[in-house]
Amino acid sequence: MQKRAEVTRAALLQAAAVVFARVGYAHARLNTITTSAHVSKGALYDHFNSKEELARAVIDAGSARFTIACNPFRTSHIPAFEALIGISCTLLDPVVNDATVRAAFRLITEVPDRPDTGTPLLTTWLSDYQQLARRAIAEGDLHHDDPDAIALLLVETLSGARLLAAATGHLDELPVRLTTTWHLLLPSLVDPTSIDYFRQLLTRQIARVGHRGTTPPPAPGAPPQSITGEIVPAKPPRRDARRAAGISSTHSPRSTSTSRTLQPKPVR
Structure with missing residues (x-):
């Protein structure tokens, strides 16, 4: 159970990072993040308030x-x-x-x-x-x-x-x-x-x-x-x-x- 929770949290953080980096904090939607992370909204609130x-x-x-x-x-x-x-x-x-x-x-x-x-x-x-x-x-x-x-x-x-x-x-x-x-x-x-x-x-x-x-690296010499x-x-x-x-x-x-x-x- 703990391992599953860690995987879920990591998926949420990765998905959130992608969304925040792309659209910023104000325009980020939790539904977009949970969909990208393949988790439910309830799972998100288990980790973040x-x-x-x-x-x-x-x-x-x-x-x-x-x-x-x-x-x-x-x-x-x-x-x-x-x-x-x-x-x-x-x-x-x-x-x-x-x-x-x-x-x-x-x-x-x-x-x-x-x-x-x-x-x-x-x-x-x-x-x-x-x-x-x-x-x-x-x-x-x-x-x-x-x-x-x-x-x-x-x-x-x-x-x-x-x-x-x-x-x-x-x-x-x-x-x-x-x-x-x-x-x-x-x-x-x-x-x-x-x-x-x-x-x-x-x-x-x-x-x-x-x-x-x-x-590409510079040419040798x-x-x-x-x-x-x-x-x-x-x-x-x-x-x-x-x-x-x-x-x-x-x-x-x-x-x-x-x-x-x-x-x-x-x-x-």
């Missing part, structure tokens, strides 16, 4: 999925500023952004606010960025003395870019918008000698998640390009600049394995 409760359950499920997708970037083996970029690129990953995540992003702006409820997707994202910003300052990559302000700026800007792209029906433009956002922000966040390095990293991250969807067609720098000058200045690095993983993976193959 109202459409709002169902929507909040979808938000929670989408938030959990997004959080799990971001887990690899929370490891201390990845330099914090690179993790900030990596998490933002998760917004583009077609494997992550299924109906549940898409619905969660839409519903956080449409479900009525209540004093006793939070928005787990954005609050968790902000908390992660606050911790990463503090570490990025300690590692010498982020040049700012207020990590909480930077974390809030990044979450507001990146989530806003995604929400606006979705609201205007231009999610396909999100890679370009994300690239533009980071290109504008980087000069005020990092040392000038690091800008090309992080732009190259951003290009590689976007290409990586794009290849998990329908974008071709120089990496940004989504705007710009060829990225051959190698990041920041690494040599730091060593020449005698600045120690607290994150050796990037100065070894990660930096090597960022070197493009020579054109044959």
